[in-house]
Amino acid sequence: MSKAQTKTDTAKFALALGDDALAMGQRLSEWISNGPFLEEDIALANVALDFVGRARMFLTYAGELEGEGRSEDDLAFFRDCREFSNLLIFELPVGDFANTMARQYLIDAFEVPYFGALSQSKDETIAAIAAKAVKECRYHLRRSRDWILRLGDGSEESHRRVHQAFIDVWPFVAELFEMPEYEARLVEAGIAADRAALRAGWQGEVEATLREATLAVPDGDHVIRGGREGIHTEHLGHMLSEMQFMQRACPGLEW
């Protein structure tokens, strides 16, 4: 594989990881001032900040690799839906608290081993961002797992809601373990980490946690995919309209 090809692939990869983190950070930040109690409000905001920080690093790097002078802000605020390449699971609306935590837990359980693997990437920048991210992901997972136990094994109402939340999000988890061609090439090159190889360990972790939380593991083969190709749910447009409004109205505005 040529150097130029690797660079193009790496730019796409960094952009995709940046978009994942950006969508998640934006969604989580919707909870600010709406959390169920003060400590949880602060926790959600802190987790959102970790994702936004990660997004900034990946998008900045994607812009550098692309070499067209686009900054993190250009990439975040001046692209439309079809140009976003985040996985669909990250753009889903926050829903109620059970929806938020079910998605969070499934993603955290993926990201801990994923960023652990990616921290060994041959691309130094990606490895460095991943090494920072994995430390934060461990903290996220501790908290989201506790919430799944608490909600699942809590009241009838919380059990019912979180049970439904896992059913709702389940069709979107398969995408976490799939890779477009450019990413598969990067796996070969030792730059990306093999997502498919993480599936079994992830499944084991999730099944054990849900069992402990007295929740059934959703089954069903229904899979919804398309994020990496820019085919999104209707929710992303609404999210972007809120996230991008200020920069679209007043381009280049700074606080």
Place this chain on the structure above:
Amino acid sequence: MNQTAARIEIAPQVPEAAVQALEGVVDPEIPVLTIRDLGILRGARMDGETLVVTITPTYSGCPAMVEIRDSIHKALRDAGIADHRVETTLSPAWTTDWMSEAGREKLRAYGIAPPSRRGAAPTKLAQRHDVPGRGEGTRDGITAGLLSPYGENRPTSIACAAPTGSSQRHDVPGRGEGAAPTITSKRHDVPGRGEGAAPTGPSQRYDNFVGAAPRRDQAVPCPQCGSENTKLVSQFGSTACKALYRCSDCQEPFDHFKCH
């Protein structure tokens, strides 16, 4: 053993005035600590006539970085060093191990419990990796070389982790005494659910997964009265780097600078 001093690289050509100016820059959120105490300052060197200062963020999204950068510019300008630039480095990733002893003491005096220091890995705990049924599925394929799936940093982070709700649930007799929003108490307070259903295995399995199993001998002592009888109230406090605790003896709430 002060690892901080060892890790900050100040080139000999850097003028003394610059070093002094940099040492005076404080963290905007914890103003008793300098960026050197925190390990945010990574180094300084000369690039021709230009002074280059290197810093590293604590957390990925740490909003204080902008202000820290501004403070460095101001401190250097005030010291008459106009020709300088500030660079950010991500690697190696920041760790609370870089916090100086002096910094830890200043934190404690300020009312924030400092991060515990990571010790050598206790062998017994390090073997947790071998708990049956964990992680085996991820060791094959191309990632095998890349991946230390559930093991990365485990020995050190075990020694360091804050107690989590899930461990208390299994470890502490008479658990869930009804303290308000701690992580686990609620589920046991809810009538008609969960009692008798708590299995013993999964929590350990999970801690293994996270690579940060809590240790009961790693209590976070209260910075006010020194008691080790303290409780985690929330894993996130007033900033990303802090968790919220309460002392069960003097009843004071306090921040704990998380081990990271």
